[in-house]
Amino acid sequence: MKTTYREAMRAALRDAMKRDERVFLMGEDVGRYGGSFAVSLGLLEEFGPDRIRDTPLSESGFVGAGIGAALGGMRPVVEIMTVNFSLLALDQIINNAATLLHMSGGQFNVPIVIRMTTGAGRQLGAQHSHSLEGWYAHIPGLRILAPATLADARGMLWTALQDPDPVLIFEHGSLYNVAGELDDDAGAVDIDKATLLREGDAITLITYGGTLPLVLEAAEQLDGEGIDADVIDLRTLRPLDAHTIMDSVARTHRAVVVDEGWRSGSISAEIAARICEQAFFDLDAPVERVCSLEVPVPYAKHLEQAALPSVERVMAAARRAVGAGG
Amino acid sequence: MTTLRSQGIPDAEHAVHLLRQMLRVRRLEEKCIELYSAAKIRGFLHVYIGEEAVAAGVMEALEPEDAVVATYREHGHALLRGVSAGAILAEMYGHAEGCCRGRGGSMHLFDAATRFYGGNAIVVSGLPLAVGLALADRMAGRQRVTVCFFGEGAVAEGEFHESMNLAALWQLPVLFCCENNLYAMGTALGRSESQTDIALKADGYEISAWAVDGMDVLAVEEAARRAVDAVRSGGGPHFLELRTYRFRAHSMFDPELYREKSEVTRWMERDPISLLRAAMQAAGQLPEKDWAALQADVDAEISTAVGFAENGTPEPVSELSRFVYSDRPDDASAGGGGPEERGTTAGKGGAAG
Ligand SMILES: Cc1ncc(C[n+]2csc(CCOP(=O)(O)OP(=O)(O)O)c2C)c(N)n1
Secondary structure (H helix, E strand, O other): OOEHHHHHHHHHHHHHHHHOOOOOEOOOOOOOOOOOOOOOHHHHHOOOOOOOOEEEOOOOHHHHHHHHHHHOOOEEEEEEEEEEHHHHHHHHHHHHOOOOOHHOOOOOOOEEEEEEOOOOOOOOHHHHHOOOHHOOOOOOOEEEOOOOOOHHHHHHHHHHHHHOOOEEEEOOOOOOOEEEOOOOOOOOOOOOOOOOEEOOEEEEEOOHHHHHHHHHHHHHHHHOOOOOOEEEEEEEEEOOOHHHHHHHHHOOOEEEEEEEEEOOOOOHHHHHHHHHHHHHHHHHOOOEEEEEOOEEEEOOOOHHHHOOOOOHHHHHHHHHHHOOOO | OOOHHHHOOOHHHHHHHHHHHHHHHHHHHHHHHHHHOOOOOOOOOOOOOOHHHHHHHHOOOOOOOEEEEOOOOOOHHHHHHHHOOHHHHHHHOOEEEOOOOOOOOOOOOEEOOOOOOOOOOOOOHHHHHHHOOOOOOHHHHOOOOOOEEEHHHHHHHHHHHHHHHHHOOOOOEEEEEEEOOEEEEEEEHHOOOOOOHHHHHHHHHOOOOEEEEOOOOOHHHHHHHHHHHHHOOOOOOOOEEEEEEOOOOOOOOOOOOOHHHHHHHHHHHHOHHHHHHHHHHOOOOOOHHHHHHHHHHHHHHHHHHHHHHHHOEOOHHEEEEEEEOOOOOOOOOOOOOOOOOOOOOOOOOHHHH
């Protein structure tokens, strides 16, 4: 079936709402407006205002209410328009959702799913272009998902809802319109493992979410230059599937990590460190990283593009790693 | 404002019960101070001494299926909700027998059996949770009430206003209990709020709100029953501003430079325990020997609890990474980074009692 990332997300929500009456969607403009990215368009008519619940502009209030509802036995899906607004709800996400199970000595699960849009590339300026998923991946008690493919857009939500712990799903804003083929019977997917999307033997390209398409394109072009790349889609940033990374690095002996977050203290820093800890003697070259430049993301198109990871920067890093110049 | 005297005393049995409840909290916390001074328990310790009438009165209005959310000054709320003094003290000892197996401490008491949801060290942070618990009940069509306790310091925070608005907008079954003890650490209400009438703020969100003498356990109980009944019967959120006072410092680290001793002394003349006791005596309800027996009883409960905590076992370090994520049947095969990332599977199955 031909579909888009947005439609796959919507199908996942519809499916979850039908399968479990405890599931409801809550957030700003998810109802009448149809979702600020049109993900929930039409769901209000189908499920009514109790389950497709518009909220006021109260990120901390409604995220906290979602956590409370999860404690009370519901299965809330809370949508935060974009990751930048999630900062207003950090108290609830980090001080409550992530800690309650542990602090209560295992008595209180928080089975909430929080979805939000992340990423830059649409000329929205610094305050709407953050990629903070790696930051959230710092927090024990949270599970961090970054669906990059149609199959994951369709399948991760249901698995996340089965998880007894809080799950944050980061949807890159540039992916919603991505179209492609999805199996008619596509459904829930595993959220524990990274996937090897492309196999090569010269280098391992590691990425997730919004940068996956450009990494795949870079791999295609590198192939033309005789550099055959493994491409790993991490899918889950916490807990990280280190096995898939190390298995690949053991074969290719080189790695480039591509991450739209800023380099300092990023998820790419964590991955590079783990490769050094766990696969140092497999390496034939230093681990390369392609991240956003360390500036608030600018508005002007040429400046924004220069700040973000690109096919060219990924290719240059790969060439350096294999000693092919560039 | 009603007073004990003007209201008359309820039947002797109930009056004794209320007196006992307040005394249990008082003695538990006096013991906490002692244990803290002896370095048996550590961390932040905030006692409720002087405010006992609030928890004692409100808890009377609740049913077992209701939920309670509280702050870091919550020993009394936990105890009166039904968590044993032993489990509370063992928690402060960091023992496995503690109500959170030593992971919570004084500020983070939780208990699933009595639906006691904290224990929250972040001022105001429990309010959105209470709204959500009430939302879950509302959506599931259950007639339960969620009661949320917080200090007047919380009303300056954004989450307070977000929570008032959501609760009123969605007509949720939640009772907000603001324990107005006039100080947020060292900051007097008038130094932090442009509008110091707190009930009026709730009123601004179309929430039925009224102020109650928080030193008068009978007045608190009556107000709480009225509010809880209204909430339970579908009347939407309600709000009580309970005017009270803490007799002790904010925490064990507080040198109390911000208020006059004379002010404290004045308030201590309205000690909720003495107030009820005196009223009962005046009504001929509490012969000296009954009062002595009551005290002996409570003292025995607390000393048994101390013994229980003292003889507890430290939560083993091997259990450290449990409860970061839930134990799952297939945990061993779950992808990821081993014990640093996922809870170990050791000792699977036995959640805290
Ligand atoms: C969000 C937040 N800011 C600051 C603190 C530090 N702090 C702990 S208790 C307290 C005062 C709170 O006063 P109030 O809410 O009136 O409660 P009370 O202690 O009087 O019971 C402060 C400022 C905190 N715990 N949380």
